[in-house]
Amino acid sequence: MDGEEGLKMGTSLKRLDTIIGTRQLLYTLLIIFTLIPMFFPLRLPISISARTKKVYNYIDNLKPGSYIFIDFDYDPAGRGEIEPQAVAMMKHLFDKKCKLVMASLGTTGPVMFEIMRKTNPDIFAGKEYGKDWVNIGYVAGGESAAAGLARSISGTVAMDAYGNPIGNLPLIKEADKAEQFALAIVFTTGTDTLYYFVRQWFTPYKTPLILGILGVMGPAAEPFVAAGQAVELMVGQVAGAEYEVLVGRPGIGLGAMDAQSTSHAIILIFIILGNIMFWSVRLRGEKR
């Protein structure tokens, strides 16, 4: 390759690098490749990770009729990632005839729960409010609220989310303290909430915890599992999709997995192209 050809190639590479580096191109491709699988599903196979299987087995081995406390504490932005987990796990719990007490340490939680309940009515079909499930609603106070609910639900809140006196609900008469719950599940978009439950539910009462969290929260929550403070994590949409497969109820989690695959593929292609450009220019001895 003579000098002129080399110069031309170098210029072409730089031009290609500029085109690939254009944000608009990446953004447009991302939109297209996220939308396409929504309309034309690829139906890629999904593997079940050992972690999701562990959560499934743990719930499956609970005694029928166990009392479960669920903290609904995610905001609308996290709905896509956490709602699939919540729906699939609640279906499994109800199938196991478990009795669920829901509460929210975040203001958006009760509304997100209502949206989930209205959009998935089959989960609650045949379940009686007050006996099979109860929704306490929002409890202000953050960690103090978690501590109060652990000591006594009826001692902390006077009414449930629908204005019923808490003392009139048969389920709360049966399960009022952290010690009485076989499991506490935390669906949250806030890392602080995980600390609240580890400190106020697991440490003093040894109530087992399962943490349903966003993908970005996964790294921060791992030490809780490693230390034995949480049974396991359900991280992001993928965990929800896997659980949907396990309980045999495909939902939005599974539906969005193809979009996640194609969008990740686009990002990976761009990373590979970026590295090819980078090394092509570097090997030619040009500074970047």
Add this chain to the structure above:
Amino acid sequence: MEMSVIWRRTVPQLLVAIILVVMTALYFLYIDKTTKATLNYWDQLLINYSIVIAALAAIVGGVDLARYHVALIMKREREQIPFSLITLFLEVVCVVFAFYALATGVPILTQPQFSWIYLNLQVPTSSAMYSILVFYVASAAYRTFRARNPPALLLLIVGVIVMLGNTSLGFVIWPGFTPLKDWIMTVPNAAGYRPIVIGVGLGTIILGLRLILRKEVTWMGRRD
């Protein structure tokens, strides 16, 4: 020492220090069942106070938000006025729904109007804001995941494995991506995060000690 300083500084500091000692003792020390049953009432009472204060703080926050945006409108900053007006309008709407719930006894959660606003305004806007992050993340990944040196190459490899391990595509390419991703998250990642968690714990202990010793005053909103 002046009387005003005692009321303004010393009394709140002493209150916080005493409550901190009592709560710490109740949480960490072994106390026999009879004593614990007696103390449990006071423990629950303190927790309930805290919950009531937090609920009232939400009202203070709402009033403060309204004051802030009214002040912005009064300043006649043209670009800001529409946003402040929208914020104030929506705040008033939520307050109206709350009073409607109080007056009629229909809980706010079951009001179809409130649910409609939440489902059609709050949920899509909030989701859109979060979703926009994907573009920034994608752009940042493209620019930063360059194998410039061995540590950058390691970051690139780990990043790619975790990305593929989170997708069905990764499973199609090689089924080993999922367990490998799980190993990365549970072993090296947990090891890296554990010191941060321990550091947070130690920091909390130091903060508690500073509060008990009355060295920490920033919580009172001043440095005197």
